[in-house]
Amino acid sequence: MTQQSPNAGESRLERGKRALAEIDGKAGHNVIAALADIAPDFATYLFEFPFGDIYSRTGLGLREREIVTIAALAAMGNAAPQLKVHVEAGLNVGLAREEIVEILMQMAVYAGFPAALNGLFAAKEVFQHLDATVGEAAE
Numbered sequence: 001m002t003q004q005s006p007n008a009g010e011s012r013l014e015r016g017k018r019a020l021a022e023i024d025g026k027a028g029h030n031v032i033a034a035l036a037d038i039a040p041d042f043a044t045y046l047f048e049f050p051f052g053d054i055y056s057r058t059g060l061g062l063r064e065r066e067i068v069t070i071a072a073l074a075a076m077g078n079a080a081p082q083l084k085v086h087v088e089a090g091l092n093v094g095l096a097r098e099e100i101v102e103i104l105m106q107m108a109v110y111a112g113f114p115a116a117l118n119g120l121f122a123a124k125e126v127f128q129h130l131d132a133t134v135g136e137a138a139e
Contacts, residue, residue, distance in 0.1 A: 013044065016052030023055060023062055024089045031085060066090040070103050074119030075111035083119060087126040097127060 010018075020028045035043040055065055066089050073083040090100055100123050108116035 012048040012052035014052075015056050016047035016050075019051040019055045020047060023051070023066070023093060024085060025092055027085045027088045062093040063090075063095060066093050066095060067099075067103055070100060070119075071107060074104050074107045074122075075115055077111065077115040077118060080118060080122045083122045084126050087123045088130070091126075091130070097123075 104119035
């Protein structure tokens, strides 16, 4: 899917849940589930605002939105858990591993080598986890 189009009859919450499932798959729902016992309202906010409002806008496709998100999280330098979720999301919406590596390398120019290194190591962990999961499923 290149662009989400808001469904007139769909609430922000419903639209956000649909977008999260498409973008982040299981990883996104794990984040939401982890908030259930400590901040269920915050989980609702995550569905509604980032996914129901922002990701569901037209103008950029999901692939482009994940490129921007991966770059921003890497540049922050302090969001490794969220970066890992969005590296996997990037793969879910059609980014190649090589593209993700290039995005993270580009961050060395604008956010510094430490941010780029941290981003690359976070991506490496995601890639290794996915490879191990695929390997286990094949056995």
